[in-house]
Amino acid sequence: AQSVTQLDSQVPVFEEAPVELRCNYSSSVSVYLFWYVQYPNQGLQLLLKYLSGSTLVKGINGFEAEFNKSQTSFHLRKPSVHISDTAEYFCAVSQGGKLIFGQGTELSVKP
């Protein structure tokens, strides 16, 4: 069965520092990969997605992610974070029309 592992449950970081949120998935077939963000008391918002093509995907709010098939990873990065990036981030994989989510990573940006 498909699974998604987010390696860090919490990531504290200072404002303007770079950040990487790690995500690994298990699949032997082609998958679609997603990163969603959940701000406090909000629903989920799509940050970016990988469907095919270029392995470097750019999303909203300055985030990007790199699909690495050999390492089955889809890590999310931002070169300089803001206080407003404080939120829960979920990596997800889609296969056969179903979304499977990772456990989530709480990004906490401090001044």
Add this chain to the structure above:
Amino acid sequence: SAVISQKPSRDICQRGTSLTIQCQVDSQVTMMFWYRQQPGQSLTLIATANQGSEATYESGFVIDKFPISRPNLTFSTLTVSNMSPEDSSIYLCSVETSTEAFFGQGTRLTVV
């Protein structure tokens, strides 16, 4: 894209009662999905709701506890029945295109 309106946004309910959550989409969709997000946890798919047929439940979820209605292509409800404190969670509805999922704002349920 799709805009999803979900209500109520939050509720506090007595144990043993039931709560029905509504989800309205601004376009016609074949499938709607209901997720549960327990405190500090990720999202878990409860069931898939197709218009005109019975919902398909994931392992660990049953129709008696989470009955779902899908009367048309833009609307669905999820009922949390005979609630206990363990049902305290955020419940989200979702619709998916071939390449993206869209979520409602969620219903934050607290059972006391």
